[in-house]
Amino acid sequence: MTLLEVIKDASLPEVKDESSSSLVEPLIGWPISQTDAEIIDINKKFLTQLKAKLKNSNNLDKGEFISSLNSYLENIEGKLGIVIGVDSSRSGYTRILIDKLGVFIGKDVASLVLDENVSLEIWEMVRALIVNSIIEHSCYSNLVTKYFLTPSKDAYNSMVTMKKKCECQALLAIEKASDRNLKRKNLLMAKEASIMLMMAYDGFSVSDICLHYLIASSNINDVMLSPSFRKLNDKELINLIHYLAKWLKKYERFPQAGPCPKEACDWVPKLEDVIKCLGLVLDENFSSLVLHPQFHEELRSMKDWLVV
Structure with a gap:
């Protein structure tokens, strides 16, 4: 294969398979790393679990929600092979995880986590999501509207x-x-x-x-x-x-x-x-x-x- 063919193949995406549940489709010649694939899988599984829990109970208990969120972020921490070095019993533990690992939170997961934090009035988490630019600007008006219509x-x-x-x-x-x-x-x-x-x-x-x-x-x-x-x-x-x-x-x-x-x-x-x-x-x-x-x-x- 000539150099031109290699460059051409590497720059063209594969035809998208609509039945695929993968969040990312690799380019030919540019495979997704094992770590990235595992992070994507963690996001997919947590999104599915969170949707199922919310569907069955409308609103999760605050403790149950925080526990699930911590477990999800700790899974990401483990796959990355890094150590945050903060005791899980420490006040603000979840916020610290968001500060350190927020960049790896999927867009759909972030939106659902934001909605649940607003519903449960966990404003410290809402602030962490905003400060770390984890949620998109399109979410802000929804957040502000809810905040003023049902203020805490x-x-x-x-x-x-x-x-x-x-x-x-x-x-x-x-x-x-x-x-x-x-x-x-x-x-x-x-x-x-x-x-x-x-x-x-x-x-x-x-x-x-x-x-x-x-x-x-x-x-x-x-x-x-x-x-x-x-x-x-x-x-x-x-x-x-x-x-x-x-x-x-x-x-x-x-x-x-x-x-x-x-x-x-x-x-x-x-x-x-x-x-x-x-x-x-x-x-x-x-x-x-x-x-x-x-x-x-x-x-x-x-x-x-x-x-x-």
Whole structure:
């Protein structure tokens, strides 16, 4: 075989066998190493086991989940022939394993592990997955949405801080709007800001106010929001729809409210943001939501905004 033929063969992948369960298809002339193959096999087996356990019990016990995760990571450690050198009884043992071995966690495994950590409210593990770049950015909006729709007790204090910040901004805007010494243009701008900030503060819970930032963010688009909404449970979806209904009522009550150029208003959802978000929620989840009486109540409250 000539050198040209060797290079050509090595650069062309084999025809993919759809019946194969392998996560990686080797190139001709470039075989997968034994260690890589074993790591892939560990990921496949753990993914299958975790899916089976979640299917049978919906949510694992926290201790059982951590034990399974530790065993999986220890298997990877053994195959790599390295020693982390940390006692398994030590606090933060699992986090340390993730820090050291996270790069070997498969994408599908990481997504499932993230979901279960969120369900069990193991925030230390969630942080480790994010800090080590183990989960993809597409997971973030789902994580943030769940966090604000069903917040943990530990999150409450930080959310209260955000509401106080919102209150201070609203009061400052109202104070400026009352200043007769301002030029007409600045006075109108201050009044617009005071209306928007007052709307964003009044009648919203601490977790609602944090949710404002997600809905209003220019970094979040439909491609990210749609899959995140699909992962919400019925209670979280109803909470989200109730939150969006509040905004529709606000804009109905204050029709003069509109986009404000003030930087302080960047985190306040515009009417089009709210309508877009509501449309995505209904498009993705209407068939399941229609079975809930509370959903019908929310629809009735928004009847003037919905086109049948």
